[in-house]
Amino acid sequence: MHYTVLGAGAMGLRYGVLLQEVAGMKVDFVDNWDPEVDTIHSQGGVFVSRDGEDKHLVPINIYRPEEYTGDPDAYIIFCKQMGLQKMLTECAHFFKPHQYAITCMNGMGHIEKINQYFPQEHVLGGTALIATVLNGPGDVDFIGRPGAGTMNICPQTEVADDFTHQVVTDFQAAHLNPNLTDNFVGTLMAKVTFNSVVNTLCTMFEITMGEFIASPVAEKLSRQLIDEAYSACEAAGIQLLNTREEEWQSVVHVSRDANPLHYPSMYQDMSKNRPTEVDYINGYIYEVGHAHGFEATTHNFLRNLVHLAEFGKTFDMDAFRAAVLAR
Known part of the structure; x- marks a missing residue:
């Protein structure tokens, strides 16, 4: 199989590199972030480490959207929600009717955009409990031992065809630990609920997942957010993949056992003064219920x-002070 990753950020690189290096698949990467493309070209690949150790260069093929002419069997889409529409628009010229789209992006709102270019019969949606950090352009850190992390994947039609089964086989070979489900929206919303707890609270208080779950109030906060999310989904007629108790246990396991030293992706965005995906996570839950x-x-x-925290990170206090003093 030939895969092309759209979005060579932390998770896009992890999926693509593992499919290339471990599963032996042909993999291309497409990205519209110039520093990433230029750095990978100049150094001849991407530097990959695991938990900050064994840093080594992995050669990869990366292109800007306007340069790409490949014909993969499927695209693996890992963009930030805010940049997805731009990426799809820039890449539309090489999409073909036989191709599939696979995505495990955070949040919700992406499927509708992907369906503008790929029919439901060719869309596989998923969720990934896999921790990865992009240290900088061309430098990625896989968190956890080899084979750590799990993912769910579901065809949008909720009926797995032969192609879907081949993707699951390839992802198993890449040690991504896929679990095939038959509840599309419920699968995606279960991860949105997970992220609405861990990503948001760890980001607000600048703590790791392990620090969060060690707190004496972690369970109370988690259950309150989980209960609200499930009630919002129930009001909308959405049956989530897990029960409320299973969702809480997932928060416990991933935070305490799987990734205790990890800062979630929302924290990584906030710390680098980038917009977060909170509107597509907590905001999406609120809008569904509302x-x-x-x-x-x-x-x-x-x-x-x-x-408010985003605003504070980017607020020009010097200019504000000067304006106040000039009054």
């Missing part, structure tokens, strides 16, 4: 707190 008569007020409150 549209069906349920007010997930805690999620909405957290969304606004994150936006």
Whole structure:
């Protein structure tokens, strides 16, 4: 199989490199972030480490959207929600009717955009409990021992065809530990709920997942957010993949056992003064409930707190002080 990764960030690199290096697949990468493309070209590949150790160069083929002429069997899409539409628009010239789209992006809102270019019959959606950090352009750190992390994957039609089964086989060979499900929206929303707890709270208080779960209030905070998310989904007629108790246990396991030293991706964005995906996580949960008569007020409150923190990170205090003194 030939895969092309759209978005050579932390997770795109992890999936693509493992499929190339471990599973032996042909893999290309496409990215529209110039520093990433230029750095990988100049150094002849991407530097890969694991938990900060064994840093080594992995040669990869990376292109800008306007340069790419490949014809893969499937695209693996790992963009930030805010940049997805731009990436799809720039890449549309090489999409073909026989190709599939596979995505394990954080948050919600991406499937509708992907369906503008790929029919439901050719879309596989998933979620990844796999921790990865992009240290900088051309430098990625895989968190956890080899084979760490799991993922769920589901065809949008909820009926697995032969291609879907081949993807699962390839992902198994790459040690991505895929689990094939038959509940598309419920699968995606279970990860949105997980992220609405761990990503958001770790980001707000600048702590690792292990620090969060060690807190005496972690369970109380988690269950409140989980309960609100499930109630919002129930109001909308969405059956989540897990029960409320299973969702809490997932938060415990991933935070305490799998990735205790990891700062979630939202924290990584915040720390680098980049916009976060909170509108597509906590905000999405609130909007789903609101549209069906349920007010997930805690999620909405957290969304606004994150936006306040984003504002504070980028606020020009020197200019503000000068303006106040000039009054």
